[in-house]
Amino acid sequence: MDRRQETLIRRLAENHRLETEEYAALIRERDPESAALLAELAVAERRKWYGDAVYTRGLIEISNHCRNDCCYCGIRRSNRNCDRYRLTPEEIMSCCEEGYGLGFRTFVMQGGEDGYYTDDRLCPLIREIKARWPDCDVTPSLGERSRESYARLRAAGADRYLLRHETADPDHYAALHPPEMSFQHRMGCLKDLRDLGYQVGCGFMVGSPGQTAEHLAKDLTFIEKFQPEMCGIGPFLPQKDTPFGGEAPGSGELTCFLLSVIRLIVPRVLLPATTALGTLDPFGREKGLMAGANVVMPNLSPMSVRQEYALYDNKIATGEESAQSRDRLAERVRNAGFRLVMDRGDCARSE
Ligand code: SAM
16 A cells, blocks of 8 residues: 555545545555555544444335336346336235244335336335334335326335435436436435435446546545435446346445445444345455444345345345345354444434
C-alpha cells in the first residue's frame, strides 16, 4: 500500500467521504494491505453502532414471474427455461408463521415484477402479517412501482423497501437493461420511497458486465449522497439462459473491499453478506462479515420453489442458507467472531 492509498483510507474513515476520482483510485490501486486496513477500520466503525450483533432477515421469494427483461437476471421475462411459480398469500402467511416460530422478526418479501401482486393483494397481506405479528417488520423488495403504490404499501404497514439502484451510471444502466427500462425511473423510485418515510435499501452488483472502477466510484458517491439505511451488494454471477450467460463472475475480493468502503461511508448502514457472495465462495458470508457487513438473509421460501428463483447459476438455498438451519448459521457467525441476533434490527439512528 503506498502513502497516497493510506492517506485516502484514513481520510475516508475520518470524514466518511471522498471525491469520486478518489474512490476510483482507491479501487484501482487496492492491494491486500489496503483491503486489510479498510476492513479493520470498517469493523471498528460497525462495532461503535452495533457491537458484535449480526442481524438476520427471513427471505421469502414470493414470485419469479417478471415483466422486466434485465440482461443479467435468470427470471427475466424472455427466459423460456425458467419454471414460473407464484406463492399464494396463504403460502406467504405460512412462511411467516414458520419464520416467526424460528425466531425471525423481519420478513423480506422479494420477487419479480409480477402483475398478479397488485396493491389490492399486497396491502391486506401486509396488514395481516403486521396484525398477527406486531413485533415484526415486513420489507417488500418487489421492484419499481408507482409512488401511489409505495404509499399504499407503507400505509398498510411496510417500513422498509429494498430496491437496488444497480448502477449509478446512466450509460452502464442502459447496457444492463432493455431500452424500456430507465435509469431516471429507478432513481425516481428510490426518491419516492425515501420521501414516503421508508427505510430504504439501494445497492448494486460487483463485476456486472462492462463495469469499471469509475462506475463503482459513481455508485459510492451516490451512496454517500443518498445515505441509505440498507445497502445490498454482491458479485454478479452469470445465469446460462441470459444474454450475460457467458460473462465472467464478479470478484469476491472486490465485493469485500467495497463492503468495507461502504461501511466507512455510511457507518450505521445495514449491510448484508449476500447469498451471491456465499454462492461464489463457501466462506463468502464470513468474509463479508469480517469486511464490515452485519446482516444475513437466509431463505424462508417453501423448499419446493427454491430452485426456481434462479437469478444466477448454482444459487445456494439450502444448508446454512436455509432459515431452517438457523443454529448452524448462528455457529458460523459465532466462529467469524460475531453474534447472530433475531430481533427486528432497525437501522441505528444518527447522532
Ligand atoms: N424485482 C425486484 C427488483 O428489481 O428490485 C427484486 C428482485 S431482483 C431479482 C433482486 C436483485 O437480484 C437485483 O436487484 C439484482 O441486483 C440481483 N441479481 C439479479 N440477477 C443477478 C445475477 N445474475 N447475479 C447477481 N445478482 C443478480
